[in-house]
Amino acid sequence: MERRGAATAVEVKASKELFKEIINAGLCSLCGGCSGSCPYLVSYKGRVILMDNCNLADGQCHEYCWRTYSDLDALNQKVFGVPYGESEMGVFKEVFLARSKDPDIRRRSQDGGTVTTLLTVALAEKMIDAVVETKLDADKRPHGFLARSKKEILECAGASYEPSPVLETLNHLPKDSTDKLGFVGVPCQVSCLRKMQLNPPRNRVNVDNVKLVIGLFCGWTLAQGFHEFMKEHFDLSNAIKFDVPHSPFHTYDVYTESGKQSVELEDIRSYINTACSYCFDMTAEFADISVGSGRTAFKGWNTVVVRNKTGAKLVEKAKAKGALETQAIPEESITNLKRASLGKKKRTLENLIALSGSKKDLGYLDVSQDFITRFLS
Template sequence: MLSTIALDTQVIKPGLCTGCGACQGMCPYWDSVEGRTLCYFDCERKDGRCQGFCPRMPTDLDALRRQFFPADTILPEIGPFLGLYLTRAADPAIRAGAQHGGTMTALVELAIKEGFIDAAVMTRSQGGLEPEGVLATTAEEVRACSGSSFQVPPTLAVLNKALREDRYHSIGVVGTPCKTLAVYKMKSKPLTENDNHADNIGMVFGLFCGWGLDWEGIRDLTAKHADPAKVSHMDIPPSKYHSLELRENGETVSVNLDEVTPLVRSGCRYCTDMTAEFADLSVGGARSADGWDVDKGWNQVIVRSEKGMKLLELAREKGILEFKDPPETGLDKLKGASLGKKRTGLKNLRGLTGNEDDLGYLNPSKELFQEL
């Protein structure tokens, strides 16, 4: 089967595409327009990097985990686990522009400064709208990527271009679960004769993710409630608030989540990873007994690899991050939330295939999900 036909029939048409960009930046065949993945030409290759890297093509997740993580570190609900931490950037300037505590910005900035990586593939947006993938090499460029966007840009096209150019030899990647999975598929070198310089991937920084939204839909919804040019930030607080928050001129505008959920991308409904399990460390918004007013200024961090632990401890040593103890129930609650997303994704996949035993792109790893 030709690679473009496989991606079209197995990923694009069934609505599984995440818009990550893993298929782009390597050849002129694939592109993206406002979150929609497009193929301009048929390809005559019987396999290809686009097919090999796509996070929604069949993947043996168990084999991929064993290749990169010790088996005794893997928790079934959240993947590789060396520790859970609550942190925030010590620099108030980083926190001021951050989604929550600014931990990711501070860590990536430190990783570049200390030589863990020499560049970072990140996402830059305008208050959460019109995001684009960028390659950041300075602290200023990293900080310009603070905040989050619920539109999903093809960030990995930037990574593929950087790998192809072979200019940087330790590239960091910041991404949502679908993107970090694609990066680890690159690192596994599925096509050994042409692996796209995958050894130049230095670190992977995962972002917790519930879902992404339709580009045009969230743009229109934002304009309905605020002036998009004046929105500096958007966020989804804990479920009890049932809202999307827009920050316009320093004031918070709340949008009922019932207006938001119809805009969730189709591909996100089949995702079973909330915490970006394929990463050196993963960062999300904090959850504690202190309540949202406190938690929105902090992050929770899962460390997954020794390299991730080394960077986090260096951030502690140098005072780049502030730490506080996670709640005793923090890990159990995180596991529960992650498990909920897995079960929802599995239910939707079974509905898509029409077969209880057919988990679509997860079929090579079906045994990992049997207990769910």
């Protein structure tokens, strides 16, 4: 397969270029991969800030940024043992619907509570000692969090539509920590983590301590002043859940104990992070297991994509323990999921071509020309 990557693979760049090429160019998805990796880069309220002038010519911040060149074949080989297939939604073993058997978890979760359940099982089975995931602060702003108990995992249940610099928490872990870690993230965060695992960063916690990666389906995040918009329009201190229900609804909902407040999706579209329009991955293709909603047809359930042995083993454990219940998903739903994922790839190709002005230059994305022709036709 024809690939274009080799020339850019040897780039030696650092924070200056990170800001010029990625952050200031509107390509940063605010995953937190660069921040916390050194004293200079900090994530704060939806921005990545260079606190002081870093002199380095060769910086790990640029190297691990998911929006710089990545060798997709090597990544896929590392996680699944095969090259990147340029398929609709990545490598997977099976797709099904699942939900927690624990009504308390279901009540506190976004959909079926599958992620929370899988994590608590992984913790109980000593597959992991702690989880790096996203938690909302008192201001309902998402940030990375290291959950060490079932109680703490439950505190992280539920979705935020704002970007969370979750990888910053991983970067901040003590260098000599030997905790086995779980990781929960949206596709860009999962990909960045895998990029780190391919060539582990120096001077940080051993990234191979991450033994379980759960990816979350993601279409886009709301950034660029969205939090301030929310503060203005909703009573955030009492908010308990945020949701963007699937078709036929077109709203952004904020749930409080006393009910639901909504805004039209159209009214908040301008807050969608521009970087998300250059994202190629809706289903977290490099995760061990990916989880999304059951959509309108299966409300209260999760769509689960098991991608490798690690994912499959965990699901089996959860079922065997009676923590998770599953049901088959109709073929039509899988087709729809693939179509949605493909649609995102197609839009991203168009956006990347528009950005560079050439079909031959897709920026960070290393896919074959054959693939481009096939997808855009």
